[in-house]
Amino acid sequence: xxxxxxxVTRPGLSVGPTSEFSLFFRVKDGQAPPLRAxxxxxxxxxxxxxxxxGMAIQTIHEARFVLFDDDTRLAFITSFDGPWDAYMEDFFxxxxxxxxFDAIFGHVEGYDGLPDVAAVRAFVLDAEQTAAAYAxxxxxxxxxxxxxxxxxxAFQQVLDHAQAAxxxxxxxxxxxxxxxxx
Amino acid sequence: MGASLELDDIQAGALYxxxxxxxxxxxxxxxxxxxxxxxxxxxxxxxxxxxSTIGTADETSLTxxxxxxxxxxxxxxxxxxxxxxxxxRQGMAARAEILGDTGASGPDxxxxxxxxxxxxxxxxxxSSDEARLHTVAEKARAAHxxxxxxxxxxxxxxxxxxxxxxxxxxxxxxxxxAVEGSGRASTNPRERPLxxxxxxxxxxxxxxxxxxxxxxxxxxxxxxxxxxxxLHTRVAAYRSYLRARSASRAEEDVLGAKIVGRWQSGxxxxxxxxxxDPELGSDPHRNNDFAFGDDPRGFKCPVGAHARRANPRxxxxxxxxxDVRLHRMIRRGTSYGPMLPEGVTEDDGIDRGxxxxxxxxxxxxxFEFVKTQWLNDGIFIGAPRESDPLVGPHDDSSSFTIxxxxxxxxxxxxxxxxxxxxxxxxxxxSLSALRWLAELDT
Numbered sequence: 353x354x355x356x357x358x359x360v361t362r363p364g365l366s367v368g369p370t371s372e373f374s375l376f377f378r379v380k381d382g383q384a385p386p387l388r389a390x391x392x393x394x395x396x397x398x399x400x401x402x403x404x405x406g407m408a409i410q411t412i413h414e415a416r417f418v419l420f421d422d423d424t425r426l427a428f429i430t431s432f433d434g435p436w437d438a439y440m441e442d443f444f445x446x447x448x449x450x451x452x453f454d455a456i457f458g459h460v461e462g463y464d465g466l467p468d469v470a471a472v473r474a475f476v477l478d479a480e481q482t483a484a485a486y487a488x489x490x491x492x493x494x495x496x497x498x499x500x501x502x503x504x505x506a507f508q509q510v511l512d513h514a515q516a517a518x519x520x521x522x523x524x525x526x527x528x529x530x531x532x533x534x
Numbered sequence: 535m536g537a538s539l540e541l542d543d544i545q546a547g548a549l550y551x552x553x554x555x556x557x558x559x560x561x562x563x564x565x566x567x568x569x570x571x572x573x574x575x576x577x578x579x580x581x582x583x584x585x586s587t588i589g590t591a592d593e594t595s596l597t598x599x600x601x602x603x604x605x606x607x608x609x610x611x612x613x614x615x616x617x618x619x620x621x622x623r624q625g626m627a628a629r630a631e632i633l634g635d636t637g638a639s640g641p642d643x644x645x646x647x648x649x650x651x652x653x654x655x656x657x658x659x660x661s662s663d664e665a666r667l668h669t670v671a672e673k674a675r676a677a678h679x680x681x682x683x684x685x686x687x688x689x690x691x692x693x694x695x696x697x698x699x700x701x702x703x704x705x706x707x708x709x710x711x712a713v714e715g716s717g718r719a720s721t722n723p724r725e726r727p728l729x730x731x732x733x734x735x736x737x738x739x740x741x742x743x744x745x746x747x748x749x750x751x752x753x754x755x756x757x758x759x760x761x762x763x764x765l766h767t768r769v770a771a772y773r774s775y776l777r778a779r780s781a782s783r784a785e786e787d788v789l790g791a792k793i794v795g796r797w798q799s800g801x802x803x804x805x806x807x808x809x810x811d812p813e814l815g816s817d818p819h820r821n822n823d824f825a826f827g828d829d830p831r832g833f834k835c836p837v838g839a840h841a842r843r844a845n846p847r848x849x850x851x852x853x854x855x856x857d858v859r860l861h862r863m864i865r866r867g868t869s870y871g872p873m874l875p876e877g878v879t880e881d882d883g884i885d886r887g888x889x890x891x892x893x894x895x896x897x898x899x900x901f902e903f904v905k906t907q908w909l910n911d912g913i914f915i916g917a918p919r920e921s922d923p924l925v926g927p928h929d930d931s932s933s934f935t936i937x938x939x940x941x942x943x944x945x946x947x948x949x950x951x952x953x954x955x956x957x958x959x960x961x962x963x964s965l966s967a968l969r970w971l972a973e974l975d976t
Contacts, residue, residue, distance in 0.1 A: 368918065369913040369918040408854040409854040410852065410854055410855070411853060411914075433914075434911070434913045434914060435907075438899075438903055439856065441741055441857070441899055442857045442860055444741065445741050445859075446855065446856070446857050449854065469742065469743050470741075470743055492918075493913055496917075496918075
């Protein structure tokens with residue numbers, strides 16, 4: 353039976369809607385080469401391939417796996433929209449995260465594998481270290497940023513129209529005209 | 535599967551939706567004397583209804599639940615008290631900041647004695663029939679009235695308004711999840727019944743685990759956590775807000791439907807996007823048979839609409855970080871207070887609203903998650919500045935986006951339409967646990 357939840361929430365530091373989420377693990381003896389190989393093949397999966405921008409978890413801004421201390425340690429560092437601690441159980445019952453976990457974290461200490469969700473939760477909480485400092489250079493959730501990019505692409509198309517200058521003269525479009533010059 | 539759910543040991547009110555129509559009464563009791571407290575529990579044990587005896591939702595049922603301080607007053611050993619969920623141990627008032635119960639909804643503004651350590655025992659009696667309600671309520675009264683160490687500290691009557699709808703004018707109580715082994719079929723054929731452990735302790739939940747359960751097993755098993763909240767609805771403010779932004783009554787109805795996600799009849803926007811369909815709204819086989827996956831941008835039902843926030847169904851399936859089935863719950867909400875007469879937009883000063891009641895095995899990932907992540911916040915829909923347009927704790931700049939072609943409509947400066955009057959986290963134990971509590975000799 354699962355132990356009573358400690359109730360301790362450690363959502364990390366946040367900037368606007370986004371919170372930092374950093375995990376630090378110890379690589380099992382002799383597991384550095386297969387872990388490197390697993391990370392290399394991860395880099396070849398949809399969302400992680402160079403040029404891809406569609407990770408399976410759509411609420412994270414970026415993700416990095418860093419092997420350090422002569423490949424004895426592994427860091428997983430990301431930024432999550434919302435308080436990640438509220439979503440702990442969700443991560444472990446949704447497909448993409450599970451597959452990722454099994455492929456990578458099988459090579460680090462303390463991971464006993466699924467499907468023991470309570471154990472995996474404890475494993476993650478043990479590995480989490482709250483940042484001492486955290487800053488972001490833009491606001492907004494992944495959803496908002498994607499929307500901004502779509503809107504800007506549309507705006508650039510409008511600017512490429514032969515009559516763009518004339519159309520943007522309308523007083524209601526003044527805020528767009530202000531952004532049209534460069 | 536799930537046939538092993540011990541229905542004869544589970545309180546009916548912990549598992550099933552309320553009757554409809556309904557009348558009911560909620561009582562809060564304070565245990566001033568431990569021996570009288572245990573005698574009270576012994577008597578209540580004789581009159582609570584196990585799920586196995588309730589054939590239909592319309593039958594009269596009495597449900598009893600205890601707060602942390604109530605269990606303490608009964609002399610439950612500290613090691614056992616410590617084994618309850620931390621949110622339950624803290625109580626709702628202590629969670630107010632997290633829940634968004636601040637300002638006018640803050641515990642310092644709550645109705646007495648809600649939020650105080652005097653709230654020990656909560657009793658709900660619900661019936662589809664006034665006479666039967668009276669009979670059972672009288673049994674409840676008899677259980678406590680002659681015990682000098684038990685004090686009735688709060689009473690709230692509730693009844694379905696003549697319209698059959700909430701004070702805001704909407705049919706409610708639609709969209710309950712089915713639970714494996716409960717013997718009740720789902721009203722949404724697209725939603726598999728929940729694992730029993732999502733609602734009742736002692737059974738595997740959707741994660742495949744047994745939910746953390748209070749010890750000893752006889753106390754925790756077949757019990758569930760219950761949340762009740764008295765929510766005052768500012769109906770005049772709601773009507774005035776819509777009226778000021780509509781050119782006609784028809785437009786008011788549309789705005790209201792966009793805010794709620796259903797038309798007043800209960801017809802879901804997902805199935806009736808353009809106009810109300812009362813026949814659909816009243817058809818239990820159809821009014822919950824829908825999804826949002828075909829409407830990712832919310833042209834039919836806005837992504838920020840109340841009902842879509844409270845249960846996003848398949849809308850978040852592609853996110854990779856949310857499992858909606860971990861955030862379902864049994865709701866047994868009822869209305870209190872008279873209806874604000876049709877068409878009135880001036881506040882009459884009369885208290886009216888909703889007694890929100892939750893039952894589930896996980897206070898934090900069910901009730902608190904839905905309240906904080908989906909109703910109070912908009913991060914999950916990419917609109918951090920928007921909260922639930924109907925029940926969100928709106929600050930000065932709250933807005934609500936209604937997707938529509940060619941140009942979205944955005945409602946600005948939404949005032950709060952719901953004010954928390956108080957509430958508490960409770961535990962509704964099994965019948966065996968009631969016996970165990972009555973026989974404590976600490």
